[in-house]
Amino acid sequence: MHAIPIYRQDGAHPQAHACAACEVRSTALFGVLDDAGLDRIHTQIASMTLEPDAVVYDRGTAGLAVFTIREGLVRFERSSEHGDRRIVRIAGRGDLIGQEALLHRPYADDAVACTQVHLCRIPRALVDQLTLGRDALPRELMLRWQRALDAAEAWVSDLSTGPARRRLLHLLQRLAGHAGPDSTIWLPRREEIGAMLDMTVETASRLVSTLRREGVLTLAPGRSAVLDRAALRKALLAEGAA
Amino acid sequence: MHAIPIYRQDGAHPQAHACAACEVRSTALFGVLDDAGLDRIHTQIASMTLEPDAVVYDRGTAGLAVFTIREGLVRFERSSEHGDRRIVRIAGRGDLIGQEALLHRPYADDAVACTQVHLCRIPRALVDQLTLGRDALPRELMLRWQRALDAAEAWVSDLSTGPARRRLLHLLQRLAGHAGPDSTIWLPRREEIGAMLDMTVETASRLVSTLRREGVLTLAPGRSAVLDRAALRKALLAEGAA
DNA sequence: CGAGCCGTTGAGGGGATTCAAGCTCAGTGG
DNA sequence: CCACTGAGCTTGAATCCCCTCAACGGCTCG
Numbered sequence: 001m002h003a004i005p006i007y008r009q010d011g012a013h014p015q016a017h018a019c020a021a022c023e024v025r026s027t028a029l030f031g032v033l034d035d036a037g038l039d040r041i042h043t044q045i046a047s048m049t050l051e052p053d054a055v056v057y058d059r060g061t062a063g064l065a066v067f068t069i070r071e072g073l074v075r076f077e078r079s080s081e082h083g084d085r086r087i088v089r090i091a092g093r094g095d096l097i098g099q100e101a102l103l104h105r106p107y108a109d110d111a112v113a114c115t116q117v118h119l120c121r122i123p124r125a126l127v128d129q130l131t132l133g134r135d136a137l138p139r140e141l142m143l144r145w146q147r148a149l150d151a152a153e154a155w156v157s158d159l160s161t162g163p164a165r166r167r168l169l170h171l172l173q174r175l176a177g178h179a180g181p182d183s184t185i186w187l188p189r190r191e192e193i194g195a196m197l198d199m200t201v202e203t204a205s206r207l208v209s210t211l212r213r214e215g216v217l218t219l220a221p222g223r224s225a226v227l228d229r230a231a232l233r234k235a236l237l238a239e240g241a242a
Numbered sequence: 243m244h245a246i247p248i249y250r251q252d253g254a255h256p257q258a259h260a261c262a263a264c265e266v267r268s269t270a271l272f273g274v275l276d277d278a279g280l281d282r283i284h285t286q287i288a289s290m291t292l293e294p295d296a297v298v299y300d301r302g303t304a305g306l307a308v309f310t311i312r313e314g315l316v317r318f319e320r321s322s323e324h325g326d327r328r329i330v331r332i333a334g335r336g337d338l339i340g341q342e343a344l345l346h347r348p349y350a351d352d353a354v355a356c357t358q359v360h361l362c363r364i365p366r367a368l369v370d371q372l373t374l375g376r377d378a379l380p381r382e383l384m385l386r387w388q389r390a391l392d393a394a395e396a397w398v399s400d401l402s403t404g405p406a407r408r409r410l411l412h413l414l415q416r417l418a419g420h421a422g423p424d425s426t427i428w429l430p431r432r433e434e435i436g437a438m439l440d441m442t443v444e445t446a447s448r449l450v451s452t453l454r455r456e457g458v459l460t461l462a463p464g465r466s467a468v469l470d471r472a473a474l475r476k477a478l479l480a481e482g483a484a
Numbered sequence: 485c486g487a488g489c490c491g492t493t494g495a496g497g498g499g500a501t502t503c504a505a506g507c508t509c510a511g512t513g514g
Numbered sequence: 515c516c517a518c519t520g521a522g523c524t525t526g527a528a529t530c531c532c533c534t535c536a537a538c539g540g541c542t543c544g
Contacts, residue, residue: 078399082408082482088398100388103381108392131380138373138380139345145387146342150350152394156330157320160402161440164500166324190523198403203500205524240324406532432491442533447492 022120027094028068029122029140030130041130046121052223056097056111056119063101065121069093072117073178073186076109077195087196089152090114092178096144102127115186115223159197166239167197168207169232172217176227187217187225211235264362269336270310271364271382272372283372288363294465298339298353298361305343307363311335314359315420315428318351319437329438331394332356334420338386344369357428357465401439408481409439410449411474414459418469429459429467453477 025031030041047070050056056074057063073092079085088109091097100108101124131137158170171193175185188196193204211217216235218226267273272283289312292298298316299305315334321327330351333339342350343366373379400412413435417427430438435446453459458477460468 076395078395080399080403082404084404086399086403088395099384103385103388105388108388109395138384142341142380142383142387143345145384145391146345146347146350149387149391149394150342152391152398153318153320153330153351156394156398156402157322157328160398161322161328162324162326200501201523202502202525205522206500209524443491444493444534445532447490448532451492 022070024068024070024094028120029066029096029127029137029144031140041126044123044126048119048121050113050117050119052113052115054113054117056113056117057107059108059110060106063098063105063107063124065123066096066098066101066127068120068122069095069097070118070120073114074117075112075114075192075196077112078109085195086198087192089148089155090174091148091151095147096141099141099145099148102141114188114192162239164197164199164203165207165210166236167199168193168204168211169236169239171196172211172227172232173236176229176232179227183227183229184220184224185227187219187223189223264312266310266312266336270362271308271338271379271386273382283368286365286368290361290363292355292359292361294355294357296355296359298355298359299349301350301352302348305340305347305349305366307365308338308340308343308369310362310364311337311339312360312362315356316359317354317356317434317438319354320351327437328440329434331390331397332416332438333390333393337389338383341383341387341390344383356430356434404481406439406441406445407449407452408478409441410435410446410453411478411481413438414453414469414474415478418471418474421469425469425471426462426466427469429461429465431465 022028050072056067059078069091071093073090074095074097075087076089076091076097077085077087097111098107100106104124127137127141131141158174159167161167172185175187176183179185187208190201190204190208193199193208194201197204208217212219214231214235216228216231218228220226264270292314298309301320311333313335315332316337316339317329318331318333318339319327319329339353340349342348346366369379369383373383400416401409403409414427417429418425421427429450432443432446432450435441435450436443439446450459454461456473456477458470458473460470462468
């Protein structure tokens with residue numbers, strides 16, 4: 001690890017400034033690149049902002065780019081042949097999404113913004129080009145793949161197992177991981193909770209209300225809420241004991 | 243794509259013969275290697291056979307090797323802090339497992355043989371060494387990672403969503419994908435079905451019995467069964483219509 | 485042969501769904 | 515300004531699916 005700035009700050013291109021100011025640059029995909037590789041990339045990376053429920057990409061589309069999440073949450077959806085839709089994973093700040101594009105494969109899920117999202121769009125060709133000859137980048141890529149795989153498996157074991165209340169508590173715990181230090185989390189719509197945890201909106205609503213009455217959760221305006229982390233831990237512990 | 247044999251057949255080392263005879267060599271990890279890279283590897287790859295319920299590796303262990311499945315099925319398990327265990331994914335012939343070892347990370351799951359399993363154990367150091375300078379291998383690795391990710395997400399959307407009967411039908415459909423042309427599938431124990439689909443053994447038993455009576459399934463000795471693929475399709479279709 | 489595991493089936497209860505009715509609140513147009 | 519509307523959330527009552535508890539039969543194995 002070096003203390004050298006990862007992205008060069010002397011470029012004239014506007015994106016150079018954006019990269020230099022990027023809050024996640026130390027953990028981002030190109031964190032391993034040196035100056036030699038970095039001069040070329042600013043002009044090809046586009047910074048984008050999406051509003052909640054905006055689509056990043058559609059399942060089945062031939063992808064030409066991967067995306068780094070600079071800020072916000074993105075959910076991955078699949079709908080079965082039966083028509084019902086299920087959220088299979090979420091990704092947050094610092095995560096790389098749409099990696100299947102690098103393999104010239106169609107996107108595997110619908111990717112949709114949960115909150116307002118700031119993304120960097122990285123063309124496939126750029127990664128291909130940087131990958132040749134180097135071996136730090138492939139390793140970095142594989143690391144991200146493994147992270148995604150781990151998240152997907154954890155989704156099965158935490159959010160798709162056991163009674164509804166426990167699944168919701170696990171979801172809150174996970175959302176807390178994406179929260180600021182003030183414990184203000186993004187709280188999904190009831191319908192979205194349903195799609196994440198495979199339950200109806202009514203059940204989701206009942207459970208959220210119960211947790212609110214128990215003091216685990218305090219609703220805040222605009223799809224957000226404040227968590228009592230201690231109470232959440234206690235509630236999760238009580239689940240296990242039973 | 244070339245028609246050249248992927249593994250050299252003139253080596254004196256016993257593993258060279260095993261590799262030459264390997265049924266999955268065209269789809270295996272080293273399928274992209276040329277002769278130059280192949281001479282060294284035979285001596286380092288170990289062929290192994292495991293009986294059902296034998297452990298390939300344990301979650302949390304510092305892994306020193308990845309494995310290619312030559313034959314059989316392997317399941318990935320996680321147990322929550324509550325003590326209950328959930329199967330989060332299965333892998334079959336041609337799949338690469340334990341890839342996190344390449345990143346010097348502990349294994350993410352318990353990996354357990356479902357059927358009798360034939361594996362090739364590939365030391366991490368060997369892959370590291372072959373990766374340097376080349377770029378075909380990283381691509382091949384990433385492809386496998388993406389496959390695993392896709393499988394994990396499909397597990398959420400197919401096997402963890404909806405009523406018990408539909409989940410079981412989806413599981414059978416998936417097992418059919420690993421079956422021979424005679425439609426004889428490996429049928430998990432009821433307890434294993436429970437861990438895969440998050441249901442009790444009693445429910446699993448009842449549903450299997452029902453499908454047997456409906457003619458979708460015919461039990462065969464030794465944890466196997468014969469599927470009526472047409473009846474299965476019809477049953478799945480009926481699920482959607484309702 | 486008894487012990488133990490696995491699978492099956494039954495009866496009863498509970499948790500989640502279904503169906504249904506209000507509620508709040510932001511946006512719209514009279 | 516305010517009724518009107520529709521989307522999202524909440525709550526209630528009835529139903530049903532699945533779990534729990536329980537008993538029993540087949541099978542392997544010591």
